[in-house]
Amino acid sequence: MIDRVERELLIAGRWRPAAGGGTFVVENPATGQALCEVADATPADALAALDAADAAQRRWAAVPPRGRGEILRRAHDLLIERIDEFARLITLEMGKSLAESRAEVTYGAHYLRWFGEEAVRIDGTWKVSEDGTARVLVTRQPVGPCLLITPWNAPLAMPARKIGPAVAAGCTMVVKPAAQTPLTTAALAEVLREAGLPDGVLNIIPTTQAAAVTEPLLRDGRLRKLSFTGSTPVGRLLMAQAAGTVLRTSMELGGNAPFIVCQDAGVDAAVDGAMTAKLRNVGEACIAANRFHVHADVAEEFTEKLVARMGSIVVGAGTDPGTHMGPMIDDRQRSRVADLVSETVGAGARLRAGGEVPDGPGYFYPPTVLTDVPEGARISREEIFGPVAAIQTFTSEAEVLRAANDTEFGLVSYLYTRDLGRALRMVEQLETGMIGLNRGYVSDPSAPFGGMKQSGVGREGGATGIDEYLEQKYVAVDAGERV
Known part of the structure; x- marks a missing residue:
């Protein structure tokens, strides 16, 4: 064509x-x-x-x-x-x-x-x-x-x-x-x-x-x-x-979407949603999950399962059969993401998957998982726009709401919980124009797409x-x- x-x-x-x-x-x-x-x-x-x-x-x-x-x-x-x-x-x-x-x-x-x-x-x-x-x-x-x-x-x-x-x-x-x-x-x-x-x-x-x-x-x-x-x-x-x-x-x-996994969430469902919210479009999407806030009680289980799923992704030319994820758009964007990861690891974060620019032609970058991300790290304040999941833990509803809303952006949030009361309370308090509740995808032509604050x-x-x-x-x- x-x-x-x-x-x-x-x-x-x-x-x-x-x-x-x-x-x-x-x-x-x-x-x-x-x-x-x-x-x-x-x-x-x-x-x-x-x-x-x-x-x-x-x-x-x-x-x-x-x-x-x-x-x-x-x-x-x-x-x-x-x-x-x-x-x-x-x-x-x-x-x-x-x-x-x-x-x-x-x-x-x-x-x-x-x-x-x-x-x-x-x-x-x-x-x-x-x-x-x-x-x-x-x-x-x-x-x-x-x-x-x-x-x-x-x-x-x-x-x-x-x-x-x-x-x-x-x-x-x-x-x-x-x-x-x-x-x-x-x-x-x-x-x-x-x-x-x-x-x-x-x-x-x-x-x-x-x-x-x-x-x-x-x-x-x-x-x-x-x-x-x-x-x-x-x-x-x-x-x-x-x-x-x-x-x-x-x-x-721009967006800086929080992805919140509460202690009562179905972890497998949350991982499924995370894969969609993070890796859709190679992570180069305004609605991509940017900050992962996972309750301490389920953080290790969620991380282990996410690392395993990320590791199963086949990266290659989008035209190749079997490819799950293609390249990033250009070298400038890939370099920016790689620099964010290196800076975060240098500040004390733990690299659990990915994180290395591969050899060869094209602008490929592997699905990457970081844990123990320091509070206030740039990777949590800026839109990543790449296939990187940066995980932090929390212990209370009030704590995670403060962290989720502590940004000038307000496009989308993702929330996983099986408690209806908690879901209603948190949905009302999250300062974003869209929310994926137990769902890692929000775009729909029949729904109003847009954000609050500087989104x-x-x-x-x-x-x-x-x-x-x-x-x-x-x-x-x-x-x-x-x-």
């Missing part, structure tokens, strides 16, 4: 080279070798993409909701038909195993299906005013042209999660995919066009000059919304830039996900005098 994927910019319905003809290399992280070169968008290209989105906005907003929804449903069906082709493309440019890539295609397609169904449910209200002299009419309409900035760790699901509600609401878009993984987004754009999306509604501008390319868009009053998934530091910067035009924003930012603003998915792309308009209708 890679030979058929467009490698230029999509602007106003036409694939075209970047201004000046610049390109950049997309690597296969399993080999470190080039897959291909892709057009490298400039600020001029970004403004041309916004020109196209702005020109198409009025016409696109007038398309009936059913028509917009049917485009999304057709795109869903095409993705499912081509699941193996898309899975291979994701694996080649991002690295995850084919099994995980297939799961991502299904997950991303389901966002298109979900929002295709939500398109016809955009509603409003009508009521009598408080004093009876007017009728209050509230309608909802598209917010307008959007800038959607997506990460490399889910190159189909993350664009789909943003494009789906924008299409359903009647918004046009400029999408900036991550430079590491632009090919899947280009292929998704072609599927949407095949499904009937008009020219100019979706514009794609891959670039290695992210700050320079997005800055003029954020200053342009025609842009009405920014949706970003990525790190908290970059999110803060984008929010500051968006303030100049009072741009509507939604942000899905983000707004929600994606669920019944409220489309609200991020709609404005409310209130009309006061004079009712005249009563007869």
Whole structure:
């Protein structure tokens, strides 16, 4: 499929080279070798993409909701038909195993299906005013042209999660995919066009000059919304830039997820959940378990079983049969994780599994388990974004809640307990936007995805996900005098 994927910019319905003809290399992280070169968008290209989105906005907003929804449903069906082709493309440019890539295609397609169904449910209200002299009419309409900035760790699901509600609401878009993984987004754009999306509604501008390319868009009053998934530091910067035009924003930012195993938990179930929450996507996920808090009574049993399971993972190229976990995205990310592990061990932590960078090509790093992690260690304060489980113990409910909430992040928590009362108490007190209760996986197109504190603003998915792309308009209708 890679030979058929467009490698230029999509602007106003036409694939075209970047201004000046610049390109950049997309690597296969399993080999470190080039897959291909892709057009490298400039600020001029970004403004041309916004020109196209702005020109198409009025016409696109007038398309009936059913028509917009049917485009999304057709795109869903095409993705499912081509699941193996898309899975291979994701694996080649991002690295995850084919099994995980297939799961991502299904997950991303389901966002298109979900929002295709939500398109016809955009509603409003009508009521009598408080004093009876007017009728209050509230309608909802598209917010307008959007800038959607997506990460490399889910190159189909993350664009789909943003494009789906924008299409359903009647918004046009400029999408900036991550430079590491632009090919899947280009292929998704072609599927949407095949499904009937008009020219100019979706514009794609891959670039290695992210700050320079997005800055003029954020200053342009025609842009009405920014949706970003990525790190908290970059999110803060984008929010500051968006303030100049009072741009509507939604942000899905970093995480530092606690994974809590209480003394009454089913240890085997907790280990199963830990494997999913930690190693999904090679650990390169904002919802990956980051800090393991295990009750002292079950800590050694949990650790021994987790070490055994981690040791059974087959690491290799995602395209190889039997591979459970592929490489990390690039050498910079792998080096960062390796440095975190070395620093933590040097501070007194015990290495129970993994921890060594293997020889050979590609950016592989083994599943790693650390115990006796010192209090305040950097590995517990920062998002690891890699296949490393750092375990600490606790002895009381109050102690673990303080530790879990002692972070500026608040995206997701995982909690294992068989005590219903304890579950309810702790769920109410955990300061995160999502919680996996006796479950190591939380993502669902029908549920609101997002965090508290510095993990983000707004929600994606669920019944409220489309609200991020709609404005409310209130009309006061004079009712005249009563007869």
